[in-house]
Amino acid sequence: MPSRARPLLYLALLAGLVPVLLPFVWMTLTSIKPLPEVIRVPPQLLPAQPTLQAYVDIFQQFPFGRYLLNSVLVAAMVVSGVLLVSTLGGYAFAKFRFPGRDVLFMVMLASLMVPFQVRMIPLYLMSIRLGLINTLPGVAFPWLFDAFGIFLMRQFMLTLPSELMEAARIDGASEPAIFLRIVVPLVRPALAALGIFTLVVNWEEFLWPLIVTNTDAVRTLPVGLQAFSNQYMSNIHWQMAGAVVAAAPLLIAFLLFQRQFIQGIALTGLKD
Amino acid sequence: MLNRKLILPLVVILTALLWPGHSVAQQRVTVLHWQHFHEARAAALRALQTVYQQQNTGVAIQTDLPPLAQYFDKLLTALATGSGPDVFQVRAEWMPILINGGFVAGAPESVIAEANIGDFFPWTLTPFRRGNRYYGLPTDVQHLVMYINNPLAREAGLDPARPPQTWDELVTQARRATKRDGQGNIVQAGLDTRYKWAVYSSILYQHVFPNVVNPAAKRAAWGGPQGIAAWKIVEQLLRGPAAVDSPRFLPGQRKWEAKKAVFYINHPVNRGVIEQLAPDIAYTIAPIPRTGRDLVIPARFWAYVVNSRSRNQEAAWRWVLFLTSPVGVRTWMKEAGDLPWRQSLVSYEPNAVVRDTLKFVRPVDYTGNCDPIRDNLFDAVALTTTPIEQLVAEAVAKETQCVQEALK
Amino acid sequence: MTFYRRQALWGLAFAAPALLLFGVIVAYPLLWAGWLSLQDYSLVGRKVFTGLGNYARLLSDPLFWKSLRNSSVWTVGVVPVVLVISLPLALALNLPLLRLRAAFRTAYFTPVVTNVVAAAFVWRWLFDPQLGPINQVLKLIGIQGPAWLADPRSALPAMMIVAVWKQIGQALVLFLAGLQTIPQEFTEAAQIDGASPGQTFWRVTLPLLNPTLLFVVVILVINALRVFTIPYVMSAGGLQWQTPGGPLDSTRVFVLHIYDVGFVRFQMGYASANAFVLMALIVLLTLIQMKLIQRPFEY
Numbered sequence: 001m002p003s004r005a006r007p008l009l010y011l012a013l014l015a016g017l018v019p020v021l022l023p024f025v026w027m028t029l030t031s032i033k034p035l036p037e038v039i040r041v042p043p044q045l046l047p048a049q050p051t052l053q054a055y056v057d058i059f060q061q062f063p064f065g066r067y068l069l070n071s072v073l074v075a076a077m078v079v080s081g082v083l084l085v086s087t088l089g090g091y092a093f094a095k096f097r098f099p100g101r102d103v104l105f106m107v108m109l110a111s112l113m114v115p116f117q118v119r120m121i122p123l124y125l126m127s128i129r130l131g132l133i134n135t136l137p138g139v140a141f142p143w144l145f146d147a148f149g150i151f152l153m154r155q156f157m158l159t160l161p162s163e164l165m166e167a168a169r170i171d172g173a174s175e176p177a178i179f180l181r182i183v184v185p186l187v188r189p190a191l192a193a194l195g196i197f198t199l200v201v202n203w204e205e206f207l208w209p210l211i212v213t214n215t216d217a218v219r220t221l222p223v224g225l226q227a228f229s230n231q232y233m234s235n236i237h238w239q240m241a242g243a244v245v246a247a248a249p250l251l252i253a254f255l256l257f258q259r260q261f262i263q264g265i266a267l268t269g270l271k272d
Numbered sequence: 273m274l275n276r277k278l279i280l281p282l283v284v285i286l287t288a289l290l291w292p293g294h295s296v297a298q299q300r301v302t303v304l305h306w307q308h309f310h311e312a313r314a315a316a317l318r319a320l321q322t323v324y325q326q327q328n329t330g331v332a333i334q335t336d337l338p339p340l341a342q343y344f345d346k347l348l349t350a351l352a353t354g355s356g357p358d359v360f361q362v363r364a365e366w367m368p369i370l371i372n373g374g375f376v377a378g379a380p381e382s383v384i385a386e387a388n389i390g391d392f393f394p395w396t397l398t399p400f401r402r403g404n405r406y407y408g409l410p411t412d413v414q415h416l417v418m419y420i421n422n423p424l425a426r427e428a429g430l431d432p433a434r435p436p437q438t439w440d441e442l443v444t445q446a447r448r449a450t451k452r453d454g455q456g457n458i459v460q461a462g463l464d465t466r467y468k469w470a471v472y473s474s475i476l477y478q479h480v481f482p483n484v485v486n487p488a489a490k491r492a493a494w495g496g497p498q499g500i501a502a503w504k505i506v507e508q509l510l511r512g513p514a515a516v517d518s519p520r521f522l523p524g525q526r527k528w529e530a531k532k533a534v535f536y537i538n539h540p541v542n543r544g545v546i547e548q549l550a551p552d553i554a555y556t557i558a559p560i561p562r563t564g565r566d567l568v569i570p571a572r573f574w575a576y577v578v579n580s581r582s583r584n585q586e587a588a589w590r591w592v593l594f595l596t597s598p599v600g601v602r603t604w605m606k607e608a609g610d611l612p613w614r615q616s617l618v619s620y621e622p623n624a625v626v627r628d629t630l631k632f633v634r635p636v637d638y639t640g641n642c643d644p645i646r647d648n649l650f651d652a653v654a655l656t657t658t659p660i661e662q663l664v665a666e667a668v669a670k671e672t673q674c675v676q677e678a679l680k
Numbered sequence: 681m682t683f684y685r686r687q688a689l690w691g692l693a694f695a696a697p698a699l700l701l702f703g704v705i706v707a708y709p710l711l712w713a714g715w716l717s718l719q720d721y722s723l724v725g726r727k728v729f730t731g732l733g734n735y736a737r738l739l740s741d742p743l744f745w746k747s748l749r750n751s752s753v754w755t756v757g758v759v760p761v762v763l764v765i766s767l768p769l770a771l772a773l774n775l776p777l778l779r780l781r782a783a784f785r786t787a788y789f790t791p792v793v794t795n796v797v798a799a800a801f802v803w804r805w806l807f808d809p810q811l812g813p814i815n816q817v818l819k820l821i822g823i824q825g826p827a828w829l830a831d832p833r834s835a836l837p838a839m840m841i842v843a844v845w846k847q848i849g850q851a852l853v854l855f856l857a858g859l860q861t862i863p864q865e866f867t868e869a870a871q872i873d874g875a876s877p878g879q880t881f882w883r884v885t886l887p888l889l890n891p892t893l894l895f896v897v898v899i900l901v902i903n904a905l906r907v908f909t910i911p912y913v914m915s916a917g918g919l920q921w922q923t924p925g926g927p928l929d930s931t932r933v934f935v936l937h938i939y940d941v942g943f944v945r946f947q948m949g950y951a952s953a954n955a956f957v958l959m960a961l962i963v964l965l966t967l968i969q970m971k972l973i974q975r976p977f978e979y
Contacts, residue, residue: 009772016769017787020845023802024790030802039549041522041530042811061311073288080281089698096691097684104699106963111706112902113962115935117345117942118955119709125353126708136288145701148899152854155891159861175690186861193857197850200792210342211349214304214334225795227339230310233526233545236801243798250793251786258782345943352723352948369946373723457810519927522811523830524804641944647923655832655927677945680722 024247031055031240038236054241061238062224063216064245071221072249074140074209075202081144082198083191090153091183095165105154108147116142120211127212134214143202149194156190157183192257203250221246301587302332304357306347309337312544316607324594331587351375351579358582359592361411364575365638367399368487369678371407376577378405383589387596391614395635396573408575409596411604413613414539415571415633416470417626418561419546422554424460424534425449435558439475439505442535442561446509446516449534462516463509464533466526468650469572469643471509471537475502477570477634478563485637490676492642495668503653503660510654519654529553540626544609557625567632573613640678645671717952727949734953744954746929747937748961750836754933755904757840758847762900766848770855771881785852792849799842800913804829807838829914832930839914839931843907851896858892859885898966905962908935934958 026045030038031054033047058064092098093105123142132138160183168178184191206222213219225242228235307313314337321333336357338346350356362370370376379387384406389397396410420432428449436442446462453459465471476484476494479502486493494502509516521527528536529550537560546553559567576595578588594600601617604610611626612618621627649667652658692699717735720728738744772778773785791799806812807828815825826834862885870880886893911931916924925932925940932940938958942951 006777009775009778013772013784017784020788020791020848023799023806023845024794026802026805027794027798035548036550036552039526039530041525041527041532043805073284076281076284077288080285085697085701088694088696092691092693092695092698096687096694098688098691098695101691104695106967108698108702108706109898109966110959110963111702111710113906113959114710114713114955115906115908115938115958117935117939118713118952119706120345121349121352121948122709122712123705124349126704128353128355140288142705145698145705147702147706150698151898152895155895156857156861158891159888175694179694189857189860193853196853200850203793204795207342207345210338211346214336222795223339225797226341227309227337229339229341229797231308231340232310232541233549234801235311239795239798239801243795246795247790247793251790254789254793255782255786258785348723348943348946459810519830520809520827522808523827524922525808641946644923644940644944648926648928651923651927674945677722677947 027240028244031237031244033237035235035237054237055245058224058228058238058241058245062227064221064224064242066216067219067221067224068245068249070136070139070218071203073136074220075199077137077140078143078202079195079198081140082146082149083195085145086149086153086194087184087187087191088179089150090155090157091179093150094154094157095160095162095183105150109151112147116207120208123208124211133212134218136218138212139209139218139220142208143198143205146198149198152194152197153187153190156187160186196254196257199253200250203246300330300332301584302334303359303584303588303591305333305335305359305591306343306357307335307337307361308340308343310340310608312608313604316603319607320595320600320603323599324591328590331591333591354581356579356581358579358584358588359576360579361574361576362408364399364408364410364573365636365640365643367408367575367577367638369640370577371402372679375580376407377580377582377585377589378402378407379409379578379589379592380586383586383593387593391598391616392596393613393615393630393633395571395633396613398635399638400575408577409592410613411574411576411596411610413571413573413611414541415569415611415630416474416537416560417540417629418558419528419536419538419542420556420558421528421531421534421536422556424531428534430534432556432558435556436535436561439561439563443505443508443516446535447514450514450516456513458515458518458521459532461518461521461527461533462535464528464536465510465517465650465654467536467538468647470539472503472506472646472650473570473636474537474560475505475563477636478502478568483637485639485642485671485675487637487639487675487679490672490679492668492671492675495664499668500661500664503649503664506650506653507660510650511657515654519651540611540623541609543623557623559625559629567629568634569629569632570636571633572636639675642671642674642678645674713952714956716949717956719949721947721949723946723948730949734950735957737950738954738957743929743932743937744957747932747934750930750932751905751907751934753836754840754843754907755901757837758843758904759897759900761844762847762851763897765844766851766896767855769848770852770859771885773852774856774859785856788852789849791846794846796846796909796913799846800910803838803842803914830927832928835915835927835931839911842914843904843910846910847900847903851900854892854896854899855889858889861892862888894970898969901965901969902962905958905965906935907933908939911936912939 029045029047032050032052034049034051034053037044037048093101127133127138127141132141164182165178168182173181204222206226209220209223210226213223225239225246228239228242307317317335321335325331325333347356347360347362387409389406392410396413397406400406400408400410418435420435422432425432430445430449436445442463448462449460450458450462451460476499480494480498483493517533522530522532526549527533529546531550531553546555560569562568576592578585578592582588598614598617601610601612601614602620605612605617605620611630612621618627618630645667649663652663653660718729718731720730720733769788773781773788778784806814809815809825809827809830812828814828818825828838829835866884866888867880870884875883911933912924915926915931916922925936938951938954941947941954
C-alpha cells in the first residue's frame with residue numbers, strides 16, 4: 001500500500017465512524033440527562049445538568065446485577081452449546097457423505113425461516129413438560145441448536161483440504177483425534193466469529209426469557225430493558241442507561257476476542 | 273490445552289444448571305397474579321399484596337409483571353397451552369373473546385354479594401356481565417379530558433378559562449393556536465393528535481348511536497352518515513393548509529409535553545406523566561368538546577379476570593375482590609393516579625373537571641383488537657387526499673371482518 | 681465394513697447432536713405449526729380443519745402481498761448495501777499496517793451491540809423531518825429531505841438504513857474471519873509475481889473468500905426476510921399510540937404481519953400458514969443463491 005494512501009485510509013475510517021458511533025454517543029449522553037431534558041425539543045446533544053441518577057435508578061428498579069449475571073450464565077451455556085454442536089455438525093456436513101446429507105442440510109437451513117413467534121407456543125408447552133419453566137436452562141434451551149452455526153462451520157470446513165484428514169487417516173489416527181487435533185485448530189477464526197455472533201444475538205434476546213421466566217431470580221438483562229416503556233411513557237433515560245450497561249460487557253468481550261482475528265493461519269502443515 | 277479450555281465453560285454450565293430458580297413450595301394457597309409492568313402500579317400492588325397477606329394468612333400472592341409490549345405474547349402463549357396465572361389483567365375489549373372461549377371463570381355469588389357491585393359506575397361493568405354472572409371486575413379506568421397549555425394558549429389570543437365547548441370551536445381555536453414557518457411547515461400544533469384513539473373515539477361516540485359496533489349483527493356500524501359526519505370533523509382537523517397538526521411535525525415525539533402543542537386530548541392519568549416529563553408546564557384541564565347539548569365521553573379500561581383453569585378460583589376471586597374494593601381503589605388512586613371507578617370514592621379525585629365528567633361516560637362497544645383499523649384510517653385522513661366516504665367504507669369493511677373473527 | 685460405510689456412520693455420529701437438538705427444538709415445533717396451518721384456529725375458538733383453506737385465503741389477502749412486497753424491498757435494499765460497505769471495510773481492517781486495528785474494529789462493531797429500543801429513540805430524532813440532522817445535512821446540499829418515518833413512502837427506507845447500520849459489524853466480523861483463513865502465502869505469491877492490489881483481490885482473495893461470501897449473503901438475506909425488531913420498535917415499540925407496521929402498513933414486513941395475524945388478531949392457524957409460505961420462499965431463494973454464488977475452487 002503506497003504510503004501516501006495511508007492518511008487517506010485513516011481519514012476514511014474515521015469519517016465512517018461518525019454515522020456509526022453517533023447513535024451510541026447520543027445514547028450515552030442521554031443516559032446522563034434528567035428526564036425533562038430528554039424530551040426537549042429541539043434536542044440538545046450535551047446535557048445541561050448531567051446526572052448519574054438514571055444508573056442508580058435502574059439498579060434500584062430491578063436487580064440489574066442479578067440480571068447481568070444470569071445473562072452471562074445463559075450466554076455461556078448457549079455459546080458453548082452452539083460451538084460444540086455446530087463444529088461437530090459442520091464437520092459432518094462438510095467432510096462426510098451419508099444418506100440424506102444434503103436434504104437434511106437444506107431442511108435445517110429452511111427451519112431458520114420460520115419466525116420464532118410461530119414456534120413459541122409448542123416450545124413453551126415442551127418447557128412445561130420438561131420442567132424447564134423459570135429455570136436458566138429453560139431460558140437457554142431453544143438456542144442450543146443454531147442452523148446458522150452449522151452453516152458457518154460447514155462453509156469454513158469446506159475450505160480445508162481433505163488431504164490433511166486423509167493423510168492422518170492413513171497414519172492410523174482415529175476420527176475423533178483427527179477432529180480435535182487437526183480440524184478444530186484450523187477453524188479457530190470461524191469459532192471466534194460464531195462465538196461472537198451467537199453471544200451478541202443471544203445477549204439481546206428478550207422475548208423467550210420473558211415468556212419462560214416468572215421471577216427475577218432467573219431473568220436476563222434485556223428483560224429489564226424492555227420494562228422501561230410502560231403503558232403511558234418511556235423512561236428514556238433509564239432505557240439509555242440500561243442500553244449502555246448492556247452493551248459494555250459485549251464490547252469488552254469483542255475486544256478480547258480480537259486476538260483470534262489478528263492471528264493468521266499458516267498452512268505450513270501442508271508442506272511437510 | 274483443549275482440556276483446560278473446557279473446564280471454565282463446564283463450571284459455568286454446571287452452576288447455571290443448578291441455579292435455584294424454582295420457587296419454594298408453599299403450604300398455603302398460592303395465587304399467581306400477572307399484570308403489565310408500571311413503576312407506580314408495581315408499588316401499589318406491593319402495598320396491596322402486603323395488606324392482603326396479613327389479613328389472609330392462608331393465601332400467598334405471587335406477582336409477575338411483564339413489560340406491556342410482551343405482556344400479551346406471554347399471556348396468550350400461556351393460555352394457548354392451558355397454563356397461565358390464576359388472576360390476570362386484560363383490556364376490557366377482550367372480554368367477549370375470553371368469555372366466548374371459556375378462558376375466564378364467572379365470579380361466585382358470595383364474592384359478588386360482598387363486592388357492592390352497585391357502587392361501581394355502571395358503565396364499567398357492561399363488558400363483564402353475561403346473563404347474571406360477572407366474569408371480571410374493572411381496573412385502570414380512564415375516560416378523556418382535554419389539556420390546555422396556558423401560556424401558549426394566551427399567546428395565541430385564547431383564554432384557557434373559556435375552553436372550546438364544541439368541535440367547531442376546537443377547530444377554530446386550534447387553528448388560531450397553530451404556527452407555521454416560512455415554508456408552511458407546522459412549528460407549533462394547535463392540537464396534539466398523537467393519541468389518535470382519543471381524538472377519533474371522542475368524535476365517533478358523540479355522533480354514532482346506538483352502537484358504534486353492533487355485536488349482535490357482528491358488524492361495524494359507523495359507516496353511515498353519522499360516522500361519515502364524525503370523520504369529516506377529523507378531516508377538518510388534519511387535512512389541508514389549515515390543519516392543526518401534521519404527522520410530519522415531530523413524528524414519534526411528545527409534542528404537548530415538549531411545549532410544542534396547545535391542546536391535547538388524553539386520559540387523566542397523563543397528569544402523572546406530565547409531572548415527570550414537564551413539571552414546569554402551567555396547564556388547565558377542560559372537558560372534551562361536545563357535539564350536542566350533552567357531553568358524551570368514551571372511556572377505556574382493563575379487567576381483572578380469573579383463569580377458568582385455575583385450581584384456586586375462590587381464592588383468586590377474593591383477591592380480585594380486594595383489588596377492586598374501596599381500599600384497593602383508593603390505593604390505585606393514590607399511588608398510580610388512577611380514577612375512582614367506585615362512585616363512593618369520587619370525592620377523593622382532586623380535579624373538579626375529571627370528577628364531574630365521570631358521569632357522562634358512554635361505554636365503548638367491546639369487540640376485540642380492531643383499533644388498528646381505525647388508527648390506520650386516522651393516518652389515511654392525515655396522509656392522503658382520498659375522499660372520506662371511500663376511506664370510511666374501506667375501514668368499516670375491514671372492521672366488520674375483524675369483528676366477525678373475534679366474535680366467532 | 682467398507683470404508684464408505686464407516687465414513688457414513690462417522691458422519692452421522694458427528695452430526696448426531698445437531699440432529700437430535702434439531703428434532704426437539706425445531707422440527708417438533710414446526711410440525712405442530714404445520715398442523716396448525718391446516719386449521720382454522722383462532723386462539724379462543726375451536727379448531728376446525730380446513731386443509732389448504734388458509735393457504736388459499738392468504739393469496740387473496742392484500743396484507744399478505746403488501747408484507748411480501750415490503751420484505752422484498754427490504755431484502756433487495758439492505759443486503760447489497762451491507763455487502764458493499766462491509767467487505768472493503770473488512771479488507772481495510774485486516775491490513776497488518778493499520779494501527780489501532782482492534783479499536784477500529786470494536787468501534788465499527790458498536791451498532792451490533794446497541795439495544796434496538798435505545799437506538800430507535802436516537803434514530804427517530806436523526807430522522808425528524810425538520811429538526812433531525814439528516815434532513816438538515818440534505819438541506820445544506822440543496823435536497824428537500826422526505827418526512828422519513830412519517831411518510832408511507834420513506835418510512836421503510838428509513839428503517840432499512842437503521843438495519844444497514846446495525847448489521848455492518850456482523851458482516852465485518854464474518855469477513856474478517858474469512859480473510860484470516862486465506863493463507864498469506866497465496867496473496868504474497870501473487871504480489872511477488874507482480875499482481876496489483878486490485879488483481880490480487882479479484883483473482884486470489886475473492887475466490888478464496890467465496891464460501892464466506894456465500895455464507896454472509898445467505899445470512900443477510902435470511903435476516904432481512906425475517907426481520908422483526910427494527911420495524912416493530914421503530915413503528916410502534918415503546919409508543920402506545922402508534923400502529924406497528926405503520927404508517928399505513930408501509931413498514932409491515934412479513935414477520936410483523938405474521939405476528940399481527942397470530943398474536944393481535946388471534947388467528948393462529950392462518951399465521952402459521954403465512955409462516956410456512958415465508959419459509960418456502962426463503963428456501964427457494966437460498967437454493968438460487970447457492971447455485972449462483974457457490975463455485976468450486978481449488979488450491
